[in-house]
Amino acid sequence: MGQRVAIVGTGQTDHKSSRKDVNGVELIQEATARALEDAGLRRQDIDAVVIGNMDHFEGINYVDMWSIDGNGGLHKPVMKVTTGGTTGTTVAIAGYYHVASGLFDTVLAIGWEKNSESDTTAAIITCADPFWERPTFGGAVAGLAGAACEYMHRYGITERDAALIAVRDRKNALKNPYAHLRKEITVEDVLNSPMLAYPIKLLDMCPRSDGACAIVFASEDKTKCITDKPAWVHQVSSRHNFTFFTDVERAGRMPTLYEACMDIYKNEGIKNPLHELDVVEMYVPSSFAGLVWIDALGVCDEGGAARLVSDGVTEMDGELPINPSGGVISTNCIGATGLIRVAEAAMQISGKAGEHQIDGAELALATGFGGCQWSDVLLIGSSKPN
Amino acid sequence: MERVAIIGVGQTKYERNKKGETFADLVFEVVTKALDDAGIAIEDIDNVVTVSNDFWDGRTISSMAVTDACGSYGKSVSTVEGDGTFGALYGLMRLLSGSFRSTLVVSHCKGSEGSNHFITNAIFNPIYERIIGLDSISSSALQARRYTEKYGITEEQCALVSVKNHKNALNNPFAQIAMDISAEDVMNSRMLSEPIKLFDSSPISDGACAIILADERMAKRVATSPVWVKGIGHSADAYNLGDRDLAEPAALIRAAQKAYNMAGIKEPYKEIDVAEIYDAFTYQELLWSEGLGFCERGKGGKLIESGETTMGGKLPINPSGGVLSAHPVLVAGLARIAEITIQLREEGNGRQVDGAKTGLAHGINGACGQAHCVWVLEN
């Protein structure tokens, strides 16, 4: 039943706030060419393509069809998957299942967004129920702000506690040549930056970027011929439990991420994730979420994330480094964002992360976050899965 | 390929304006029907694939709107944006991986809530093509013109598809447009975009469809008449209309070949007993029949004239009335799979093809059938 799957190549574009030098298809092509080059493959070696983004950011319908010249799918099987913010991780999971099914051996998975081409908040607002939620909803910033407000109140967390997340990720981004924002910031910088929606300030929040990411997934047989340092996909899981924002259970850990993580730990036999995981690439859209999501990893007590962060546990040299790449707070081309987490996790496992490499990383977790608490999680490892 | 079966299907009645139902209401209706049909409960489903499109729904993350209604709470869930045949294909992959035993696939669309023109205009290149005003109808008119001119397909041959399918629809309780009309009626109907006339076209429809796929163990345990997946294939053609010869269904030929190879089918016209194919316009049934190898290239017109694709013929095509009789976009391909399932279980009543053992279902994506997905099913 099924076949083992590894990540054998990744490619990212030069992410920027506006890539006016390319159109969307060319942007996608930049990422796919780099992923193929990394894997040492040509377009002819690819059996199928899976791609995703969020339609309303560029106003292109049937993106899988439109991007065919750039996505490598001409005369090949092509499919589009999309789940909002999680789209990138959803693409990765679909790439995994394409190969695991035994129907395909070498699959290209692509996530992309050209956020400069529309009003990001306007496009996100339409995810809300047209009658009951759109009139008030202020997009991702405001939605995350409400949740942050509640989390601070419940656990006595301060804006300063959260700022440490932004400071950490922006510092890590200095070592990642692909990161969009590469400038070190301080806690004071974060606290003094303009308030967007209380308690989220400009530097608490991820930017909007133009960019694409591509990953080559391969079957065990193909993997042998491609690389001796594959990043094996050990586990994947997704959860999305609610239609309305107001139904989301806010008590306790972020429920869908927690459930998906627990699903993965159970299937992998992980008992102590803090010790057993070597690195996490986490979809952290705002500094406050960076705390809430740590609670949901099950690596501390509820509300304990701030302590973990201030103790340096999640720094590059800590027990569980989070976001060596600089994370989403440094780069956010939305449909690619989740896929970049997976690519970066795979790069860590394959020893290809360069200056932001965590030495000896053998087990990496990548997470995706999307609308109304959509959660995707992938576990990537250096050993061949059972 | 491991054995996977379809063990349950559910469809709404397809209608122009389902004002009383939200997307979620439609999804709940068909998921409930599919579970009842399979004789299982939502707890027996371990993963869900929803199918929706943000343009058709007028909503970013359109699948968010149906999370409650699809029963995915606490389950692994994902979303395909494209025709329902592609959603079902992803559901199949998830089962074949060995990670799951039962996938619920559900697709919804309310064509009446948005504007077909604006939504399908957004398929085209924003810099070079949209300004011409292209949409699903006018682009298909280009394809119809090219195909009929290249192969000498007549207006009447196209009209016969409309006559056949709308008549078949009289026997399908889910169909939206069922009528007994003549070829003259079709040819005299209002011109939409030359050479496509009103009765050459599928309607604007609201509706939903769900199917349940199960691995062999579960299928054998719960289903009295499982319908087995024997072969699948999908493929995409070039995007720019100018990069394609619109008279040549290259992507379909590839997709079909793959599905046939998997199913061990050498002579599709002889070996397939019934087909449900994506006839968004009359010419498409002829062109896709060629791509599927039911007849030689350019002989689609002769095929319909032979009468062999009507009920009682050698290879009845679209006993349900096809997409011409109800066209909820994204749902339509999944409905083709559901209808073939019904045929292979011999539950088609008035639209039943006697003794159907092997069936084919087909879906398309993008403009002028840029991508195709082909399923071969067997009882």
Next chain:
Amino acid sequence: MSKQKYPLLTISSEIEQPYNYSLGRYGGRLLKELKHNKKIVGIKCPKCGHVYVPPRQVCGKCFVKMDEFAEISNKGNLESFTVVYFSFLDPETGQKRPVPYGYGRIKLDGADSGFLHFLEESDLKKLKIGMRVEAVFDENRTGNFKDIKYFKITKERNPS
């Protein structure tokens, strides 16, 4: 080809995408009650007893159909809030949404799920989680979500 440099261009287009979203039978009932009776109605799950507002057909958790409508108080507790300062395009109007504005997640008495609405107050210093708030209805109600103008802070003490 000459080595002339070409400027990087963008083409602006305002895509209009009109929709007629159906409220369905459940949401329609809430709008009717708001307009005619200044009342908020929710719906109760026959299995888990959870009371949802706005009303809809399915309890996602139990996957059962709900049909017991429940009247819900116009008052509740402020569970969370934000004040939005940054300006953005409102896709419903095509205009910039006026800022700053406050909105919150309100747990209405008698409901188990939250309810999103505008807050009269947009001064951060005056807003606190756990405050009691009450719906203020528009005099000219048109059968719209905005028939409730906003929620205002009341002097009541939070009973919990």
